[in-house]
Amino acid sequence: MAYQALYRVWRPQQFIDVVGQEHVTKTLQNALLQQKISHAYLFNGPRGTGKTSAAKILAKAVNCERAPISEPCNECAACKGITNGTISDVLEFDAASNSRVEEMRDVLDKVKFAPTAVNYKVYIIDEVHMLSISAFNALLKTLEEPPKHVIFILATTEPHKIPLTIISRCQRFDFRRITAQSIVNRMKLIVEETGVKCEEDALKMIARAAEGGMRDALSLLDQAISFSHEEVTVEDALTVTGSVSQGFLNKLARAVMEKDVASGLEALEELLFHGKDPSRFIEDFILYYRDMLLYKTAPNLEESLDRVLLDEEFRQIAEAVPYDQIYQLIELLNKTQQDMRWTNHPRIFLEVAIVKLCQTEAKQIEQMPAGQLSELLKKIEQLEHELQHLKTNGSIMVQEAAPQAAQKPSQRSSRKGFQPAVGRINEVLKNATKNDINQIKSKWGEMRGRLMKSHAALLNEAEPAAASADAFILKFKHEIHCQMAMDNNRFVETITLALQELTGNRYLVLGVPEEQWLSIRENFLSTQHHVEGEVSGSNQEEEPHIAEAKNLFGAEFVEIID
Known part of the structure; x- marks a missing residue:
């Protein structure tokens, strides 16, 4: 038959x-x-x-x-x-x-x-x-x-x-995928009935290679029985399934853990010499670290492991490799697997990946040798001592700087809205000239080009309104923009330096919202008109159209020609 x-x-x-x-x-x-x-x-x-x-x-x-x-x-x-x-x-x-x-x-x-x-x-x-x-x-x-x-x-x-x-x-x-343990139990029954000797680890290897299919498992078992001599061993199962042996994966994982590039490349050379498929190897290696992560997370769920057998060497490596490094290794191997799909030379990507794996730095201090760890602790202790010494010697400076720092915050924040410096603004208006304001306006665009975008944005709806030889008034359309700008010391200093480079004069910047500027200027003009009237007498009364022009455009901008 x-x-x-x-x-x-x-x-x-x-x-x-x-x-x-x-x-x-x-x-x-x-x-x-x-x-x-x-x-x-x-x-x-x-x-x-x-x-x-x-x-x-x-x-x-x-x-x-x-x-x-x-x-x-x-x-x-x-x-x-x-x-x-x-x-x-x-x-x-x-x-x-x-x-x-x-x-x-x-x-x-x-x-x-x-x-x-x-x-x-x-x-x-x-x-x-x-x-x-x-x-x-x-x-x-x-x-x-x-x-x-x-x-x-x-x-x-x-x-x-x-x-x-x-x-x-x-x-x-x-219908669900059959668990590896159920496949192993079924294969045990078959080998007992047929009288074939088979190692249990070999059955586990075949069951995991079958990926949940009973027919695939029995086909692999049939092939392994034909390949073996007297007993189906783990090596026979590895040869039939094309998988990489557990010992080889442990050897390579230890080389990665110890950052031994030479041993890692030597193990890879041995793997390829025996005709193993690079794509199958990198898949096995990803599953190896995946199982390591699951083992560290839930040691009792052995059934969830897809690739590894829980031998003593694997347990030692899993305990030594931290979680963060496992994440890095899986991510690097996964990227290498994607790159290998689109190349005619997968071996090159595999060799580069092994070198990178051996050069990954663990993020946990437990990976340091005892000697380096003790030296690092000594350096930390020394730095802490020096820091304490600096704090002790610098306490007087800190105490002296404290009152000054307490005086720095402006009183504007405690008040309601922005409060311009009316007295200084009036002084600028008294000494304002047409040449001073024209000098600033001629350099205004170039000055804005030198500012950072955030500083230049505050000047989108602002313009110089009046200027004297050492100060100028910066009018803002909105009060909130004025407060943001004038409370920013860095912004004010940047404008001052930029204008100084362009004009040669260092100006004091006085900010004022547009609504308040109108009232301040009107009050100033009315005051100046009253003073001039008292000095010159009533017989020199100003003509109505001249007074109206001064009210509309400002006294500093009106020039009377006989």
Whole structure:
């Protein structure tokens, strides 16, 4: 008899043999016992998780001669015929190779005929998402109102490609990825029954490489048995799966931890010499540090580890590497993996990554040798002593500076609104000349160009209003802008220095809001007019149009020519 692969020999024949899908098998068993069988089911999930096997078991259970039962007997003629594939009423249809509407119509034309050998016609459509739109449309009406003797079981790995009108007419069951421990338990049963010797760590390595698929695990186990001589070892499992050994990953991780670039590159050279795939290696290394992070966070959740086996060396490395460094290593490896996908020379990126990994700096002080740590503590102690000495000697200076600092804050903040220096403004108005204001205005644009953007922004709605030889009045449209500008000592000093460079004079800046400027100027003019009247006498009364001009434009800007 020809040799059969393990996944075919050990294909589940009862619901109890379907590993890791108890939520599905329990529901189907209850429906069988209560005789509440639906006309259409949708089994979806990753490859190798038991979808087609569960569909065949369900077909046997509904047609078993001992029905209603929760498990097929596998002894009656109906069960044996369905298992052997000799009963035509149970049809397994491959949608991947029969996706056209013509093939689907050939199948649906026979739906209306009653079964000949069993009670129900069961149509198992595998990879149903491969059907064309026309084939789905042909299936839709029959799926909505099928004859009472027909059951449809649709199986797929990509349910998002199936039309919602099909999904809504089925009972949907989601098959999960099988845990590594469940796969190991199943493989233990198989190797015990077949009499093959196999190391438990090798089974764990195969189970993790299968990524949740029982069929993949049994195929790898079959291959490892053929590769090994007398016993399946961890090395055999590594060779078959293409993974990197735990010892090699520990060796490389230790080189990274100790910042030994030579050892890291030497280990990488050995890896590539044995023909390991660089892409597979960097994926294993990312999972290695991922498992290290999970182990440090939750040591008891061994089942959550995808790649590593908890040996003593791994535990020592995990305890020595801090969290921050693990984050850096994973981020660097992930970026390298992305770069390797778009290059013809992945080895170069891999070598550069190993060098970078060995040069990453740990952010925790525990990574320092004892000698360096003691020297650092001595330096810290010395610096603290010097700082205390400076504080002691500088206490007099601090005490002397304190009263001056207390006097610096302006009294303006305690008052309501901005209070301009009216006395100084009046002094400027008394000595103001046209030449002084024109000199400042001629350099005003150039001066603003020298300011920072934040300082220049305060002058957007400000302009010089009057000037004397040593001071000028800066009028602001809004009071808030005036207060912000004049309370900023750095702003005032910057304007003063800029004008001094451009004009050669150092001006005192006096800020005033526009509303207050109008009243201050009017009061000044009326006062000056009264004083002039007292000095010159009543016989020199000013003409009305001249007085009106002075009121409108300011006395300093009005020049009388006879």
